[in-house]
Amino acid sequence: xxxxxxxxxxxxxxxxxxxxxxRYMPGFxxxxxxxxxxxxxxxxxxxxxxxxxxxxxxxxxxxxxxxxVHYYVATVEGWRRRGIASALVAHVEDVCGAxxxxxxTRLGNEPAVRLFTSLGYRAVxxxxxxxxxxxxxxxxxxxxDDDVLLAKPSERLEALLGADHAEIARFHMRECYAVxxxxxxxxxxxx
Ligand SMILES: CC(C)(COP(=O)(O)OP(=O)(O)OC[C@H]1O[C@@H](n2cnc3c(N)ncnc32)[C@H](O)[C@@H]1OP(=O)(O)O)[C@@H](O)C(=O)NCCC(=O)NCCS
Numbered sequence: 537x538x539x540x541x542x543x544x545x546x547x548x549x550x551x552x553x554x555x556x557x558x559r560y561m562p563g564f565x566x567x568x569x570x571x572x573x574x575x576x577x578x579x580x581x582x583x584x585x586x587x588x589x590x591x592x593x594x595x596x597x598x599x600x601x602x603x604x605v606h607y608y609v610a611t612v613e614g615w616r617r618r619g620i621a622s623a624l625v626a627h628v629e630d631v632c633g634a635x636x637x638x639x640x641t642r643l644g645n646e647p648a649v650r651l652f653t654s655l656g657y658r659a660v661x662x663x664x665x666x667x668x669x670x671x672x673x674x675x676x677x678x679x680x681d682d683d684v685l686l687a688k689p690s691e692r693l694e695a696l697l698g699a700d701h702a703e704i705a706r707f708h709m710r711e712c713y714a715v716x717x718x719x720x721x722x723x724x725x726x727x
Contacts, residue, residue, distance in 0.1 A: 604632030640679030
């Protein structure tokens with residue numbers, strides 16, 4: 537594994553995150569909005585002098601639980617398979633200190649699924665979750681474009697149904713739904 541240093545910040549690291557994540561992930565606008573709003577943070581992996589990987593993540597309170605979402609993570613091509621994303625995800629877990637960690641991706645994104653499962657996450661397709669639980673988790677992760685949830689520890693997922701969802705609802709409204717609407721350019725009423 538390559539020795540990497542991980543630094544964590546907010547808007548100060550947005551440019552570095554955009555240069556890395558924005559190159560590979562078209563939905564970076566969501567991450568950007570959440571960082572600008574002060575909801576999400578940025579972790580950047582540095583090898584020598586180079587920024588070689590980045591992650592955008594955020595915490596959510598779902599009393600009595602705390603959740604940490606790995607929103608977007610990417611490693612610069614040419615630096616992959618050297619433990620960089622693993623170092624980012626592990627560092628973010630330390631920073632968050634949450635009771636439940638979540639990420640979403642596409643089932644076809646084997647590198648992403650394997651990255652997380654190699655770190656103890658369980659991959660659960662949305663359609664295998666009870667509908668009401670999937671709804672809460674979709675709101676918490678804004679994972680509508682993805683088809684699989686990655687959760688650690690997955691045994692804690694069910695307990696979320698009885699938790700306080702107020703902050704999840706706020707996150708969803710401001711950072712997910714509002715961004716989606718602005719990208720659609722829709723100003724009409726929602727039915
Ligand atoms: C997914 C991604 C972040 C992984 O970054 P990385 O720095 O190469 O990951 P790591 O080196 O830490 O890999 C950790 C483990 O994940 C798995 N993995 C990573 N890339 C893989 C690949 N291409 N094929 C199969 N398994 C892979 C392996 O188990 C690997 O451990 P190993 O190399 O010891 O076998 C990178 O491929 C990427 O930037 N993809 C484009 C953006 C993206 O899809 N992000 C994920 C969205 S959730």
